[in-house]
Amino acid sequence: MLELKNVHTYYGNIHALRGVNLVVNKGEIVTLIGSNGAGKTTTLRTIQGILRPREGEILLEGVALHKLPPHEIVRRGVSQSPEGRLIFPRMSVKENLEMGAYQRNDASGIAEDMERVFKLFPRLKERIGQRGGTLSGGEQQMLSMGRALMARPRVMLLDEPSMGLAPILVDQIFDIIRELHSQGVTILLVEQNARLALSVADRGYVLETGEMALTGPAKELLHNPQVKAAYLGENH
Amino acid sequence: MMKKILARGELIAVVLTAFLALILGGWQIMLIAALAGMLIGLSAEHKANYLPRAAGVAAFVGLILIAITHFHNTSLSTLPGMEHIPDQAKTVGTYLIALGVIIGLAVLTAWIHNLADERKRQVYFIGLMVALAVFFPFFEQCPGLSWTNFKFVDMAAGCSEQSNLLWIGPVIVMFIYALQAIGLNIVAGFAGLLDLGYVAFFAIGAYTMGLLRSQQLGSQMGDPDFFRWSFWIVIWIAAATAAFFGLVFGAPTLRLRGDYLAIVTLGFGEIVPIVVKNLYAVRIFEPISLFIGQLFGQKSSDLMQFCLLGCGAKPLDITAGTKGISPIYPPDFFGYTFTVGEYVPWYFLALTLLVVSAFFIYRLRASRIGRAWVSMREDELAANAMGVDLIRTKLTAFVLGAMFSGFAGAFYASYTTLITPDSFDFSISVIILAQVILGGSGNIAGVMLGSSIIMLIDRVLLDKLKMVINGVLQGLVFKGIDNQALAVFWTSLTDATAYKILLFGLILVVMMKVRPQGILPEQTAARRRAA
Numbered sequence: 019m020l021e022l023k024n025v026h027t028y029y030g031n032i033h034a035l036r037g038v039n040l041v042v043n044k045g046e047i048v049t050l051i052g053s054n055g056a057g058k059t060t061t062l063r064t065i066q067g068i069l070r071p072r073e074g075e076i077l078l079e080g081v082a083l084h085k086l087p088p089h090e091i092v093r094r095g096v097s098q099s100p101e102g103r104l105i106f107p108r109m110s111v112k113e114n115l116e117m118g119a120y121q122r123n124d125a126s127g128i129a130e131d132m133e134r135v136f137k138l139f140p141r142l143k144e145r146i147g148q149r150g151g152t153l154s155g156g157e158q159q160m161l162s163m164g165r166a167l168m169a170r171p172r173v174m175l176l177d178e179p180s181m182g183l184a185p186i187l188v189d190q191i192f193d194i195i196r197e198l199h200s201q202g203v204t205i206l207l208v209e210q211n212a213r214l215a216l217s218v219a220d221r222g223y224v225l226e227t228g229e230m231a232l233t234g235p236a237k238e239l240l241h242n243p244q245v246k247a248a249y250l251g252e253n254h
Numbered sequence: 255m256m257k258k259i260l261a262r263g264e265l266i267a268v269v270l271t272a273f274l275a276l277i278l279g280g281w282q283i284m285l286i287a288a289l290a291g292m293l294i295g296l297s298a299e300h301k302a303n304y305l306p307r308a309a310g311v312a313a314f315v316g317l318i319l320i321a322i323t324h325f326h327n328t329s330l331s332t333l334p335g336m337e338h339i340p341d342q343a344k345t346v347g348t349y350l351i352a353l354g355v356i357i358g359l360a361v362l363t364a365w366i367h368n369l370a371d372e373r374k375r376q377v378y379f380i381g382l383m384v385a386l387a388v389f390f391p392f393f394e395q396c397p398g399l400s401w402t403n404f405k406f407v408d409m410a411a412g413c414s415e416q417s418n419l420l421w422i423g424p425v426i427v428m429f430i431y432a433l434q435a436i437g438l439n440i441v442a443g444f445a446g447l448l449d450l451g452y453v454a455f456f457a458i459g460a461y462t463m464g465l466l467r468s469q470q471l472g473s474q475m476g477d478p479d480f481f482r483w484s485f486w487i488v489i490w491i492a493a494a495t496a497a498f499f500g501l502v503f504g505a506p507t508l509r510l511r512g513d514y515l516a517i518v519t520l521g522f523g524e525i526v527p528i529v530v531k532n533l534y535a536v537r538i539f540e541p542i543s544l545f546i547g548q549l550f551g552q553k554s555s556d557l558m559q560f561c562l563l564g565c566g567a568k569p570l571d572i573t574a575g576t577k578g579i580s581p582i583y584p585p586d587f588f589g590y591t592f593t594v595g596e597y598v599p600w601y602f603l604a605l606t607l608l609v610v611s612a613f614f615i616y617r618l619r620a621s622r623i624g625r626a627w628v629s630m631r632e633d634e635l636a637a638n639a640m641g642v643d644l645i646r647t648k649l650t651a652f653v654l655g656a657m658f659s660g661f662a663g664a665f666y667a668s669y670t671t672l673i674t675p676d677s678f679d680f681s682i683s684v685i686i687l688a689q690v691i692l693g694g695s696g697n698i699a700g701v702m703l704g705s706s707i708i709m710l711i712d713r714v715l716l717d718k719l720k721m722v723i724n725g726v727l728q729g730l731v732f733k734g735i736d737n738q739a740l741a742v743f744w745t746s747l748t749d750a751t752a753y754k755i756l757l758f759g760l761i762l763v764v765m766m767k768v769r770p771q772g773i774l775p776e777q778t779a780a781r782r783r784a785a
Contacts, residue, residue, distance in 0.1 A: 087643065109632060
């Protein structure tokens, strides 16, 4: 469904992505793990068109995304819950969610999805009129994910949903990711917490300094000695 | 002790009332009463019998108001330099009406303020404000109608000399500024783009009106009345022209962020008046023959060029340079022609323009594009990730902001009948921005409040303060001292208008420290809608 072919992205002269190849199939959760600065967030920003690849192709069901501006990419069904959540602090929860559906015009569909988000995150419904900035960290993460869902995405990009959250909240968030998976949402999940990410994902990619080091089914990666040593903190 | 009896808002009402009454004196008693009444109503907290309490406080404040007004009328207005303040308000009837106004408004505002239904509260409050605005010219006693002594009198004869004392003139200017402020609020408040050259669009709107409704161009074309198009069409042309220049200025610059954008817009604010100042002798030749001729090595003086514009004996004078364009025809309205000095029709025209624009901008904020503006201000990266086209969305904010400034400029040109490049100074951009920040960036009602506070200080209060201080000095202090130099020194030192910019600066600094979100901060749409 979503395919990255030999993608190279630069920050000025810094070669951040050095030929990333990645495939996400429909209904899958694919996780992208790697250490700080490996290029995980850069990959997501490149998919969304916020950064431009200098080389390579990004295809969504055959459509070349790398030639489109970000708003066209969102319209074609790629939405993101960005790193650090980036909710709109002085807009209400409702307005934040409405912003997620910014590229959509079907009022009834938007209302439907709003209900769906509230079913998934009942806390957001309680806080509907509150400003986004007054929510707790976990609630902000929920809002960020709910906002991404409001686009009714064909592929949802999740960047570090566990960042800065207490373990119990991380568990809750990952329960919801599983729930989304069971509903058939296609997800590309970027995580530092490799164990958790691999436990929910179907397949995984390991990114090292802008290059794909490893790929395979998530279960295999979990037991791969290299991954264990570098990302799961196990010595053997 | 005082604090226990009176709430903070009520205390402010007392102090403000006393201060205003002392400075403004007699004939503004109704306005002060209305203002104080609303302040008392707004500070009434929801408790058992808050209405009688509000009435009681209002009566108390009303008595203070009457006492000070009476003191002003009988003592202060006899001081040298202040004798000419009209003192029609000395009668018991006026005092009683003022008492009624303050109590009535206090109770009404308190009631509205404590309505449970948020939506209703808003609608009623806006209704009250509009009603007050509509009645305002009748509170005004010079030269409109007055109901002093229970009868309408035409005070025009008695007031002609003191036209600078009238409220209605400053209030019309205040409306023009408020219109600009709510327009700038789209750019700076909603979209978060710091525009320091907003006056450029005000100037463009004004000059469009000036050119299309004066003899400036027509007289050079042989038909002085050629450009006397209908005001009601030209005001739209002016707005469209300003919007077009918003597009022209915005398209290349809106890629810049924060400070860089501020500097570029600052440049636009300077460029437009300078261009206007220099467009007084224009003659344009087509450049093609020159270009081709030079290709063949001919000197430019030998070439024959076709003249495109300004080909007569004298070059075309478009803007009359520093002299400015004058007179600009006032608008007609179904056979009625607006005239200079007859304020009431101008007042209602400005009020209509302001109310309609405010409503339009309110609807814009609640719409999809309004959300996109605010989201961009909140977090550009996230907005981009949500599919907001940043450049286009910024451009719409810029263009719409320019449009409202164009409206304001067009009205201003007609109202003053004279526009010069100097009337579009950098300080206007700053004052409008200060109004937006003071009132509450992002909140339309707040911005209008900020606008009225700053304009009333600027156009009314400081003048009066100067007059009162001067009067007191002349009448009481200098009487015993026979030193001309000292008197001059003190008079100029206590000239309140000279401290205007200092005062605005202080207001901004204090606001940033105490309440950076403005007097009436922005509310989220959902909270506004929640009920």
